[in-house]
Amino acid sequence: MNPRAEASDRLMKRTWILTTFLISIAAGAVAAAEQEPLDDRYCVTCHGTDGRGNEGVQAPRLAGMEPWYLRRQLENYRAGIRGAHPDDIEGLAMQPMAAKLTDESIQDIIEWIGNWNYVPAEDTISGDLEAGRALYQSCATCHGADAEGNEALGAPALAGQNDWYMVTQLRNFLAGYRGVHPQDVYGAQMRVMTTSLSGENDINDVIAYINSL
């Protein structure tokens, strides 16, 4: 479904919820005048127009993210498996926003975002492509030679993601801010893989290489 059709669907859904909601609070104390919004489709406030990412609040591109990956991350955030480490600044901002999502809301968000057009993010980082290519070889095993991702291995696409976001995440994995929660199985795998990177230069080079794919 394209975003426009999806939106009118959303409108109908809103109207439906509004009606039920009005009935349910009829006996309540609160005036119904401001009873909105009624869904949890807040994503674009932070993640930017069409979910293409916003560096201003360090919120990555969602457009083009695989539905299965979106679900895993939303569920991890909700459960505090991701975004709980005191030094994971961006994760800490996201985590409480997801904490109260219901299964229905997560489903609704995925259906909404899962249909946004994939538009590769703007490159903001450059580095040594040759060195990056060499470093990327171990990443390619899971994320694919073209960084296209691999659902079977639980590895999301990297191509087109905001490079500044990937830098932050690599730093977080390396520093143990992400991928250390006992239930973060994929995060733990990723954390092991990042140990082959030694420092900022490597991070830059490998991200610059992903940019070039």
Place this chain on the structure above:
Amino acid sequence: MTRPVSRREFLNLLAAAGGAGAAVKAGSALGLLPDSASASTLDLTAGNGRSAIILGGGLSGLTVAYELGKVGWDCTILEASHRCGGRIFTVRHGTLIDEIGNRQYCEFDDEPHLYFNAGAARIPSTHRTVLGYCKELDVELEVFVNENKTCWVQDNAMLGGRPVRNVEYTTHMRGFMAELMAKAMTETEMDAPFTDGEAETLLGMIRRFGDLNEDDVYRGSFNAGYASDGFIEHGVQKDIIAFRDLLKTRLGMGLMGANEGETGPILMQPRGGMDRIIDGFLRQVGDRVNYRAMVASIQVRDDGVEVAYDQDGSRRQVRADYCFNCIPSHLVTGFEHNFPADYVRSLKYIRRGEAYKAAFQAKERFWEKQDIYGGITWMNNPSRQIWYPVAGIHKRKGVILAGYDFSGGMYHTRMTQEQRIEAHLTDGEKVHPGYRNLVEKPVTVAWHRMNHMLGCAGYWTRILDGAWSAEDEAMFRLLQAPLNGRHYMIGDQISKHAAWMESTLQSAQWAMNDLDRRLRDMPA
């Protein structure tokens, strides 16, 4: 143990302060005073049907619509939220608090004095532009009590956590400080920096400052309050609190400071809530506002600005000759745009603040039973402050501010609603025993998580209240200037004094004046 400060060292400190004071030129205080409160420093030329698209219905956006509308411009405001006012946000019965992941509806009783200013709350009497618009737009003002020495000071580290009245704390502390100063003044070996007459006046002031006795010793003071009586019978003086005990709390630094923030001038508030100011503007330009219209794209052209926005599930386009944008810079960076790289860099450079506020409805005005009418209690715990309302004195209920974290508010911001409430109940209980049962109907507002806001104010310098670097200054000028002559960023984010409505309004006026000057200079 820390080394005690000798009198000599203390005196040197005093002398250093005197030097700074002397540097203030007497003449500068006598400069010509500008007119009293008036909104307009504007004298705009007729719009002649020119159009402006205003992004965001914040205070600055509304001001532009109002002022340009007066001189015949065609203005449209796009506002993403269901309400205008942005960070001017009064919460009352039924108000939606649209915090991401923590949506709340306020359940205060439906009475005019039961409201909470979750954003802007205080107007200093020196903020002439704000006051000018209040006057012009018929916004009724009342005095706001900020410093009230009857309020409490509480720190677990001081006196076993027992709260003391602000007046006790500050009177005793002044006494002890005055003693030190007076002794230093009378030291014979001192090289007298003053004439005899000056020294005598100064000593007199020091004695009065600290209520010293004839031996220049502080033995307590009625100014710290009476233990009992004081009207029909002679008052009984309260026991002194030892200097050492008072020094146990770091709150003293704030309490002894000249004025907290901009609170030297008297402060005011609109009767009924800060959003009365927004209502005032909306009475004039309400029909220009397009609500639930979320800006998605800004394309600055040579002959105007094209804006796309999302509304009712579809993307719509508008075009205007000029654009004024008060949307927080950190959200603007997430739009589609055709801004040059240095402009984007500056937008990204501004840091967003993390202020957090919470309030309770009190079932009874328990503070009035403790002689407290308005003002602020200071606590050395994460809730930091309790504000008592001036609105509704002697009525049954009142709304109190239960916590205000004005810097580094992420502590509460990350919590669930239940955790926040529990934190404020626990903190407040230290000052008001039984607090937990005296309050109800909590609301919390974490600006960092508020929809369409995600911050409380924009900060340029990397050091809080620090000096601006040349780089800060250059980026500021770049953003203040109209992009391509067409797109103006406005709001307190384009000011040197963020988080005040005065800066917000002056920024809007700066932009309109700048455009007006350019229009007048343009060949016809």
